[in-house]
Amino acid sequence: MKKSAIKVKTGRIYLYILPFIIMFAVAYIIPLCVAIGISFTNWRGGKNIKFIGIDNYMKLFQDQGFWISFLNNLKFMVLMLIFQLGFAFLFALFVQSKRVKLKGFHRRAIFLPSVLSSFVVALIWQIVYNKNFGLISAVAEKIGLEDKVPLWLDDPKIVINSLAIVLIWQFVGQYVIILMAGLQNVDQSLMEAAMMDGANTFQSTLHITLPLMKPTLIVCITLCISGCMKLFDTIYALTGGGPGSSSMVTAMYAYNQAFKLKQFGYASAVSIGMIILSLILVLASRKILNRKEEV
Amino acid sequence: MxxxxxxxxxxxxxxxxxxxxxxxxxxxxxxxxxSVKDKYQFMKDTISLPTNPQWGNYAKAIKLGNLIPATFNTLFNVVITVVLVSVASVIVAYFLARYNFKGKKVVSAIFLIGMLIPLYALLVPMFLQYKMLGMTNTRFVLILPYFAMQVPLGIFLCESFIQDIPREIEEAAVIDGCGLSQIIFKIIFPLSKPMISTVAILTLLASWNEFAFATVLSSDSKFRTLSVAIQSYSSGREMEYTLFLAALVMVSIPIILIYFIFSKQIINGMTAGAVKG
Missing domain, CATH: 1.20.5 (Single alpha-helices involved in coiled-coils or other helix-helix interfaces)
Structure with missing residues (x-):
């Protein structure tokens, strides 16, 4: 780093930044420490609070409910990686091609749902999915398929898919814009040269565009993975984790332990477990993906 | 051919x-x-366009959901958060970008934590902390969480922006007799305007939209925000769907307008943030 314009004493620097560090710590770091502390107790919100060692963590380890929730996070992750990224990639390729006009319009329109509140979006979809007067039922009725409409949010077998559709609809635009930005950097003359040599569009996409897009795709994959650990609003608004625990995710599980069952000690342990699992997942995926890139 | x-x-x-x-x-x-259909047409056919537009749905929805105080509460949180995050981002980013000081690595590590931890893992811990302090359901309870949620991204965006500001400008200012605070407020702030607007808009969107922390920390009808007000809609008596739709439209319209005005900043900011996060 080059030298700064003026010499400033360390103390003076902290005079400026310490207030913000304290604010951040009070909101973020201290609750984390408090939660770690409480996770070793049996606190249920009242006056009784007893230190119980690592009992909560032993329980967490064997708690099927927690692991089912985590597995659901992973299920969402797989669905999102395949369908959200897949659609985003195809759409970005398509819109970025020479033939399609109004690129800016498409980009803006498809990104629009991403800026809306995911809670509000979930409520919109609650009505879209409604059996009696929802948008999908109404369309199905018009084309005579009303018997084929599934119970989107009440069938444990498909509820995760139904929720994934909502999430894909809302956030696909984020991936489209990232991928479109990446595609702009791919040298078009390489594609043209390959076409001259007799490659078709599919071949040149597979052998030229895809390898060149690798860094951008890695960004999208890590974003998608960390996004799936953050799932809460959509689930809370649409199913609350049900029916049964078929769409339960870890954040929702921690919420239920705390606010439905008042097991604050255990809920803290669940939160800490969730942080650890998500850090492992995010860091591991970064490591694996970045190593592949070097090869 | x-x-x-x-x-x-x-x-x-x-x-x-x-x-x-x-x-x-x-x-x-x-x-x-x-959202402007009468309820009979809505129940009968949801695809056709409204034959008899009921603009009164909006007024009814505002009254039924008590949306005016909720709008005020939301704006209160949004404005304070946006100002705090913008100021903090520029100041912290400036020192991280320009100076080597003791503990700098710790400072950036602290803020990096904010980008790595899944936000909702903090839902229960934050609730417990504020409950112990007796601060749930107060006017200011959401400010700190919202600040902490957005400031890491703000710092990151501003840091790379400030790094690209030529040092010569500051050097010239020093020769002209500017002190540290003048450099920050009279030079860095004005020059960072494009990035500040991006950070401010992203913060505005996030704090306007936020639901989970709002419902956990401040569900009291006096301090509740728009998202929480919307939630109590669907749990209230016999719900009238058209009014509910009108309420959803009203909550989203300001965001959509802001999006169309500032889509460039929003798209750039979200892309850069995603690349980092």
Whole structure:
């Protein structure tokens, strides 16, 4: 780093930044420490609070409910990686091609749902999915398929898919814009040269565009993975984790332990477990993906 | 002949693209025109356009959901958070970008934590902390969480922006007799304006939209925000769907307007943030 314009004493620097560090710590770091502390107790919100060692963590380890929730996070992750990224990639390729006009319009329109509140979006979809007067039922009725409409949010077998559709609809635009930005950097003359040599569009996409897009795709994959650990609003608004625990995710599980069952000690342990699992997942995926890139 | 084929292909491709995009945003259009239907038409046929627009749905929805105090509470949180995050981001980013000081690594590590931890893992811990302090359901309870949620991204965006500001400007200012605070407030702030606007808009969107922390920390009807007010809608008595739709439209319209005005900043900021996060 080059030298700064003026010499400033360390103390003076902290005079400026310490207030913000304290604010951040009070909101973020201290609750984390408090939660770690409480996770070793049996606190249920009242006056009784007893230190119980690592009992909560032993329980967490064997708690099927927690692991089912985590597995659901992973299920969402797989669905999102395949369908959200897949659609985003195809759409970005398509819109970025020479033939399609109004690129800016498409980009803006498809990104629009991403800026809306995911809670509000979930409520919109609650009505879209409604059996009696929802948008999908109404369309199905018009084309005579009303018997084929599934119970989107009440069938444990498909509820995760139904929720994934909502999430894909809302956030696909984020991936489209990232991928479109990446595609702009791919040298078009390489594609043209390959076409001259007799490659078709599919071949040149597979052998030229895809390898060149690798860094951008890695960004999208890590974003998608960390996004799936953050799932809460959509689930809370649409199913609350049900029916049964078929769409339960870890954040929702921690919420239920705390606010439905008042097991604050255990809920803290669940939160800490969730942080650890998500850090492992995010860091591991970064490591694996970045190593592949070097090869 | 070839050019005819090309033209046809181009037209087809564009029709397809428009069709896809239209399908993607149709639920929003559908929401919009259903919000002014009377309830009988809505129950009978949700696809057709409203025959007898009920603009009164909006006034009823505002009254029923108590949306005016909720709007005030939301704006209160949004404005304070936006100001705090913008100021903090520039100041912290400036020192991280320009100076080597003791503990600098710790400082950036602290803020990096904010980008790595899944936000909702903090829902229970934050609730417990504020409950112990007796601060849930107070006017200011959401400010700190919202600040902490957005400031890491703000710092990151500003840090790379400030790094690109030429040092010569500051050096010239020092020669002219500027002190540290003048450099920050009279030089760095004005020069960082484009990035500050991006950070401010992203913060505005996030704090306007936020739901989970609002419902956990401040569900009291006196301090509740718009998202929480919307939630109590669906749990209230016999719900009138058209009014509910009108309420959803009203909560989203300001965000959509801001999006169309500032889409460049929003898209740039979100992309850069995603690349980092």
């Amino acid at each position: 070839r050019s005819v084929k090309e033209t046809v292909l181009t037209i087809l491709a564009n029709i397809l693209a428009l069709l896809i995009t239209f399908t993607c945003i149709f639920p929003l259009i559908w929401l919009l025109y259903n």
